Amino acid sequence: MATGNPDWIRLDKALSIEADKGCTNLQGNQYQFNEFLCLNFGQSPPTGTPTSDRRKWQNFAAQYADYSNLSVAQRKTLISQTRQFLYELRKTLETPRELPPPKLPKTTAITDKKASLRPVTLDQSLNNLAEVGYKRGELLKRLGLHTVKDILFYYPRDHIDYARQVAISNLVAGETVTIVGTVKRCNCFTSPKNKKLSIFELILRDHTGHIKLNRFFAGTRFTSRGWQERQKRIYPLGSIVAASGLVKQNRYGITLDNPEIEVLDSVGSSIESLKIGRVLPVYPLTEGVGADLIRKAIIASLEAIKQIRDPLPRVLREQYGLMGLKDAIGNIHFPETPELLAHARRRLVFDEFFYLQLGFLQRRQEQKQVHNSAVFTPQGKLIKQFDDILPFKLTNAQQRVINEILEDLNSVTPMNRLVQGDVGAGKTIVAVFAILAALQSGYQAALMAPTEVLAEQHYRKFIPWFNQLYLPVELLTGSTKKAKREEIHRQLQTGELPLLVGTHALIQDPVNFQKLGLVVIDEQHRFGVQQRAKLLAKGKSPHVLTMTATPIPRTLALTLHGDLDVSQIDELPPGRQAIQTTVLTGKERTQAYDLIRREVAQGRQVYIIFPMIEESEKLDVKAAVEEHKKLSEKVFPDFKIGLLHGRMSSTAKDEVLTAFRDNEYQIIVSTTVIEVGVDVPNATIMLIENAERFGLSQLHQLRGRVGRGSHKSYCLLMSSSKTPDVRQRLTVLEQSQDGFFISEMDLRFRGPGTVLGTRQSGLPDFALASLVEDQEVLELARLAAEKIIVADQTLGSLPSLKKELETRYKKLMGGEILT
């Protein structure tokens, strides 16, 4: 008990005995009852006694001085009032008051102390920092962190918010908090169940309640008596402690999970720990490199922040409300508040987008200064003839995009245009117009597709059209026979062959064109940068048309193709029926099979798709083979069922597809090799097994294989997954046929990777920026980049920005520059 406090227990005992014995002013060992009371109340009231109680306290001294003159009844009343008063006062004094928050150490202040001794520079090796040293510096290199600058630009992947101080009774499980309280009890002992485990217990109390904190120490050195006693001595009773951690509900109530704890010198005094009471950075780690090492290295590096130069012009920063780079770097690591963290993050996300866009736009400007492409006039025989033989009227969207393309082609500047359009929007025709423009001006064209199936599909479509125009067209793939191959090579070289369709074979073969003027790339995101460049190198600044059947959200489009002009075919040809889409569980399988029987009975055809289940193609093939067997023998013994998978030779695949096209097979069982290209208008059911394993865009692609003719079509998504998230995701397909909307949802549900398919080709590796969350900042960055490039394309007036762009853009593009 603190000094200056009365002996509550003796006082109360005296009062109660006097009352029990009839208020006779009893004689004790040393004093008479009223003398004892007088002496006690004659002292000054205990520290912390409220002013109004101080007066009462002094009054009691006077009343007990006069005690012998009071009647027994008056004495009784006085005693009972005194007891009541002391009880209340004791309660007031012993209940802890709200404790002010501890003062946080300033991260910069810590390093400033050392700054004068040994200045840290941005280029300094981390090994040379005393706080890191050679051995740990070598570990940091595993994360690519060599210099002070490297680590300052190594952003945390997350933060834990310990900045909120919360009263004990207000703690809510799942939140991260800091509490401040007085030590009521402290214990440290060996676990009765595990002799190698030491359990440390601390009971803290504040003005609202108390809480038990536990820490566990595994290892024999912690179970020694000495160590345990030393632990206890760190937290003496009555001392004030700050603790940060995650609030957890266990069966004994609420607690902090493995908290950081520190004793404060006094109420409101400052703490040393860098973890308590602040927004704490969490870094991507690697083996041997712990969070503490990174934090230490960063703190040691912080003073070098002042040497950072912000390459962003001040006007631009002010206009867009962006934090300065120094502040942003400081606050991304050790933010003083969550608001400052948000500001810092916004600035650094802006940078990630900005330099990419700046690079894209600069490239695009540069390309526009190339003036040696062939000029293709839209006026000419071929386009006119093709217009006449077209069996349908072009949609407005198709016409608009064709016009945009023909305008591009009618210029010495190479076209670099991407056509986006939903499945079935009619992209092929658009490409044909571009090809004919090249051909009628005496140039050759090449169309490259990512798979044999798709290349062949295009080729097949082209043949009847090009036959009518008396134009030869050839197909070159990995399975083209040697003699045919050589013949094609020869015809390209002489210029006899104006159009070549094919796969990667187009770039792998020693193919030489006589006059390649136009390159069309289908599903362009499936090709690598090098592959595209190789094809382009076969002509002299050829015009480039790229097409994608996977519509992608604007954030992705800007990030992937910020250097392209983009056209959208945002309208489907008339008369397309919506494909009735239903999500079914395993139990509802009979419904699906009944529908299949009904449709086949009417002459229609069916796809049944199995997803990639194992990472190994071999096992997937096995699954498809087994399902095919089961379906042919047990479920649909009276139908002919074809089988298609990735391990078949392309001739075998081709045979199956041709047979399906000719309706020799009513059903085709396939792995995802069917995904692109197959066009069988008579097929009306697309059944997809384990639909939850696909991205929405991929499912939408698959669904696009039906509904190509005049018959009503169905898409059945089989999924036994009960996860609400999965059901919700698949429902998007039941409700929408709009590829752009679907890909947007895909991006939100599962991130950029799934929208683009399994391979994330070309997506830059952002440290902070999210294509889902940061759309607003991306638009801003694009705008800022446009302004700068328009004003000063070479960035001659902004040398530090130019320098930064060179390193950043290269890094983002993985050292490669997109073509």
Ligand code: ADP
């Ligand atoms: P995608 O954009 O998916 O590549 P395609 O170019 O394969 O689409 O076209 C899908 C189908 O629609 C083809 O059979 C094509 O002949 C047909 N088509 C394209 N444009 C039109 C149109 N304007 N009117 C009617 N049918 C069209």
Ligand code: MG
């Ligand atoms: Mg297509």
